[in-house]
Structures are given as structure tokens and as C-alpha cells.
Amino acid sequence: MALEPDTSSANIAQALGSLPTGSPVSEVARRLLDHFTTGDVAPGTRLPSERQLAASLAVGRSAVREALAALELLGIVDVRPGSGTYLRGAASELLPQTLRWGLLIGEKNTEELLELRSGLEIYVARLAATRASDALRVRLTTHLERMRTAGDDLAAFAKADFDFHRDLTGAAGNATLHDLLHVVRSLLQVYADRAVHSREAADIALAEHDAIAAAIEARDADRAASAMAVHMVTANARLASLVDQVD
Incomplete structure (x- = not known):
């Protein structure tokens, strides 16, 4: 039987794991993208807070904030002031575009x-x-x-x-x-x-x-x-x- 996508912010934060010290914003965005395209996160899921993500990834909150802003511009997440940040699409919708996003947010x-x-x-x-x-x-x-x-x-x-x-x-x-x-x-x-x-x-x-x-x-x-x-x-x-x- 197929496993249900995860909807727990705490579990999402725990699954991400820490990044190397001093990782750039693009690496934060890449780690989030990698996790979103596993199918473990259901569309519409509220993501962990900036504080939780920063702690899980071992980076500053500013790096998380900029990464989420970039992903919002690309249409991957929906940032709702006063409510939180939510994943927009399902893995099947995200996967065909992952290469495109990776090129756009990475070093050229x-x-x-x-x-x-x-x-x-x-x-x-x-x-x-x-x-x-x-x-x-x-x-x-x-x-x-x-x-x-x-x-x-x-x-x-x-x-x-x-x-x-x-x-x-x-x-x-x-x-x-x-x-x-x-x-x-x-x-x-x-x-x-x-x-x-x-x-x-x-x-x-x-x-x-x-x-x-x-x-x-x-x-x-x-x-x-x-x-x-x-x-x-x-x-x-x-x-x-x-x-x-x-x-």
C-alpha cells in the first residue's frame, strides 16, 4: 500500500538535514526542491517556519527567507503573510520542471x-x-x-x-x-x-x-x-x- 505524503512540519524539517556551513541561498533552495520532489510532501502542506528550517539546515534565517522567496517567484511555494508558506504542486507536477529550476537558481x-x-x-x-x-x-x-x-x-x-x-x-x-x-x-x-x-x-x-x-x-x-x-x-x-x- 502506498504511503501517504507527509503533512507534518516537524517531520519535513527533520527530513531535510543540515547543510555545510556557509552554504549559499541556492543550496538551501536545492535541498528544499529535492525534498519536495520525493512525493513525501503533499500539495497544500504548510511548510516549517523559517526558524525551524534554519535550525534543521544549520543556516541563517536570511538564507532560508531568500530561498523561499526565490521558490515563490518560480511558482513552487505560496507564501501567505500571517499564515505561512505552502507547497503548491504535487511531485508529479514538480518533477518535469526540476531541471529548469535547478539551472535557474544554480551557478552558471x-x-x-x-x-x-x-x-x-x-x-x-x-x-x-x-x-x-x-x-x-x-x-x-x-x-x-x-x-x-x-x-x-x-x-x-x-x-x-x-x-x-x-x-x-x-x-x-x-x-x-x-x-x-x-x-x-x-x-x-x-x-x-x-x-x-x-x-x-x-x-x-x-x-x-x-x-x-x-x-x-x-x-x-x-x-x-x-x-x-x-x-x-x-x-x-x-x-x-x-x-x-x-x-
Whole structure:
């Protein structure tokens, strides 16, 4: 028989355990997220007080307060003044988004993000090759034409490039993959918008997108994945170079 989710604030606090001394707010939020997604806490459960959480995690109350504020902004908990803090969703609702939240509240490593993006984009291309609808294939062609006619308007080229990858991800038919890639792209967007900084770079990117689209049109998953892998090598190199310049 399945165990009932825990609704005891004292038991929740006890289950969390202490964190290493001086842990940042993001680690407090991560520990809370880990516990919420076990399924042991029922949606609507009133969480322990800031004082109880701080004692259980061996951190200051300010760290707990900031972590709960971040989780409220992300829609994970509901802070009700004068009443307490409550868990909003069930584990089944929280689990598909845990990776997204983890990336948002954690420290960012650009090199790791680029590696993650590369792997996800390659898998997206493989899935899209067999799952893309005829309407989607038409949209990809439209985005390619926008890239081709952008000329020296590199901002317009970048927007068409973004739209190409967005629609390709939608064609993969995997909502969790879509969400994760969206976050990774968002974290890299500050660099991505400026990555194609010359007409020559744009021409190279266009040729790579043409190859991806041709493989999608042919419904060739291996070819699509290979074409995306080639594109990711040059695209990530451009982004990495720009990150080095900014740093």
C-alpha cells in the first residue's frame, strides 16, 4: 500500500538535514526542491517556519527567507503573510520542471551550458527528422529564407536563427526537452544575440542550417543529427570566443 505524503512540519524539517556551513541561498533552495520532489510532501502542506528550517539546515534565517522567496517567484511555494508558506504542486507536477529550476537558481558555467546545449540540439534534430509535421517543415524553410535575405542586418539574421531552432525543438515532440533547451538558450542569449557578428559568419551559419533543414526534409535522423553536430561546433566556438572577450 502506498504511503501517504507527509503533512507534518516537524517531520519535513527533520527530513531535510543540515547543510555545510556557509552554504549559499541556492543550496538551501536545492535541498528544499529535492525534498519536495520525493512525493513525501503533499500539495497544500504548510511548510516549517523559517526558524525551524534554519535550525534543521544549520543556516541563517536570511538564507532560508531568500530561498523561499526565490521558490515563490518560480511558482513552487505560496507564501501567505500571517499564515505561512505552502507547497503548491504535487511531485508529479514538480518533477518535469526540476531541471529548469535547478539551472535557474544554480551557478552558471558557460562551458558546461554550451556542452549541454550541443547535446540537446543534436538530439532535437534527430527526433525532429522523424516527427516534424509538413507545416513545421514549411516554417523551417521560411526561417531559412529570412536568414538568406537578412543581408547585413545581423539582428534580423539572429532572430530568424532563433526561430529556426525554436520550431525545430517544438517538432521534437518532447515537452521536457523543450523546457530545458529553452532555459539553456535563455542563459546563453546575452551572448547568442551577438555571436554572428559578420556577414561571413552569417553565411557559414546559413549553410549549416540549410544542411539541417535538408536532412529534416529527407526524414533522415542520422543525417540531421550529424548536420546539427557540425553546426554546434562552429556555433559554440563563436559563443565561447565572445564569452572570453566579455570576461
